[in-house]
Amino acid sequence: MQSSVKILILTFFVLILVAAKPEKRPFNETYRPQFHFTPEKNWHNDPNGLIFFEGEYHLFYQYNPFGKEWGFMHWGHAVSKDLVHWEHLPIALYPDNDSKDKKYATAFSGSAIVDEKNLLGFQQGNVKTLIAFYTSYQCGQRIAYSTDKGRNWKKYDKNPVIAFDEMDDARDPKVLWHAESEKYVMVLYRRPDGEEMKKGISFYTSENLVDWDYESHIPGFYECPDLIELPVNRRPDDKRWVLIDGDGSYLIGQFDSRKFTPESQKMNGDFGKNYYATQTWNNIPESDGRTIQIAWMRGGNFPGMPFNGQMSFPCELSLKKYKDGLRLVRTPVKEIELLHEKGKHFEEKNLIPGLENKNLLRGIKGDCLHLIGTFDLKTVNSFGFMLRHSKKKNGTEIRYDALKKTLSCLGKTASLLPEDGKIKLEILLDRTSIEIFANDGKVVMSSCFTPEQDMQDIVLYNTGGELFVEKLDVYPLKSIYAQD
Numbered sequence: 455m456q457s458s459v460k461i462l463i464l465t466f467f468v469l470i471l472v473a474a475k476p477e478k479r480p481f482n483e484t485y486r487p488q489f490h491f492t493p494e495k496n497w498h499n500d501p502n503g504l505i506f507f508e509g510e511y512h513l514f515y516q517y518n519p520f521g522k523e524w525g526f527m528h529w530g531h532a533v534s535k536d537l538v539h540w541e542h543l544p545i546a547l548y549p550d551n552d553s554k555d556k557k558y559a560t561a562f563s564g565s566a567i568v569d570e571k572n573l574l575g576f577q578q579g580n581v582k583t584l585i586a587f588y589t590s591y592q593c594g595q596r597i598a599y600s601t602d603k604g605r606n607w608k609k610y611d612k613n614p615v616i617a618f619d620e621m622d623d624a625r626d627p628k629v630l631w632h633a634e635s636e637k638y639v640m641v642l643y644r645r646p647d648g649e650e651m652k653k654g655i656s657f658y659t660s661e662n663l664v665d666w667d668y669e670s671h672i673p674g675f676y677e678c679p680d681l682i683e684l685p686v687n688r689r690p691d692d693k694r695w696v697l698i699d700g701d702g703s704y705l706i707g708q709f710d711s712r713k714f715t716p717e718s719q720k721m722n723g724d725f726g727k728n729y730y731a732t733q734t735w736n737n738i739p740e741s742d743g744r745t746i747q748i749a750w751m752r753g754g755n756f757p758g759m760p761f762n763g764q765m766s767f768p769c770e771l772s773l774k775k776y777k778d779g780l781r782l783v784r785t786p787v788k789e790i791e792l793l794h795e796k797g798k799h800f801e802e803k804n805l806i807p808g809l810e811n812k813n814l815l816r817g818i819k820g821d822c823l824h825l826i827g828t829f830d831l832k833t834v835n836s837f838g839f840m841l842r843h844s845k846k847k848n849g850t851e852i853r854y855d856a857l858k859k860t861l862s863c864l865g866k867t868a869s870l871l872p873e874d875g876k877i878k879l880e881i882l883l884d885r886t887s888i889e890i891f892a893n894d895g896k897v898v899m900s901s902c903f904t905p906e907q908d909m910q911d912i913v914l915y916n917t918g919g920e921l922f923v924e925k926l927d928v929y930p931l932k933s934i935y936a937q938d
Contacts, residue, residue, distance in 0.1 A: 564588030754902035797929035835918025
């Protein structure tokens, strides 16, 4: 009898302890990014179908619902009202022909638009139809449509709108409205006649979204094309078109709906390790006016996680004129400030190597940070940050070499000239990524990494001379996930 009582008492206390033990917080795994988009589980890659509609940013993406490896491509789906907090929705597009194959007829990359004039005739009531253009692997370029704000999708019964050519490698259609010609334009990656030297981007036009006329082709591009028009230095009377490759590299020029005429050499859009399949959102309201880009951070490593892959943080694109010509610049969208916690502000701090307490950021810790600083180089040889640092082991270094005028991080290096003797750095640190925006986004480096969990310190250092910190703000960033 006493034994039974003891067992009951022991069971009672165990239940109390279990009840008192906090549940594991959602989306809080060791290598789960806390403010970059990831799927709940499984593989994902290219962003697809980016469109703003009825107050929501839609993010579709290449998704394998069956595992953490590439293959069996569907379109995953998420929506956001602020580009920061994402709601996961059910799969939007499934493979065609009831395919169960790893590649055949699966839903490869594409884009989405609003059928403003109801050209396809599917509109119900006052809600405009959303149209997704996608590549069905070895089945041509196809259409799907939604009449309920993107929640459910149907395949167009007269697919494909551009037939499959076994000699070609046509895929990744980006569709946009060209106001001057009053036509829709499709930008499509192709390998005409099966010739490797012809790999590039073809341009098609249409007045009804179904019948597409081939117009021209430009070689030297590979996968996931994008085409945008931007004002130079934000002047509405001076605009250029920018043709963007899958790796974010780009050409600046003129476009008349039929042909792209380059006015620049092809330039690198990102100098980091992990930036690919770039795309911009369609249908951003004129009252907003921004051109917003996101990319897949290809090649990231997420050991032990239920998912595989992350997106970059959404960024605003603009064209800026420099002494050496026009450049596409990229900066984080302002909505990052929604995640700011109380930060530290430093101003007019003169740093000289060798002095005690030279680490200005001593005591600041974190795995999710937003740093914004302006640094007068004075006589310094180099300066930089050690992120996710500890007393026992060095963290990941961001280094500016003032003698060579180069910026380096995670094995990648980019040329970066001072402006008025100063370097500006904006850094987004998440659990598995570092994004660096230098000199207001003229040079950007996007890379993934896998630091040890207990390394949380941050160090600001300089070598060989004086560094003047004109200003520096460091903000801890809140998770985008509810942490009850």
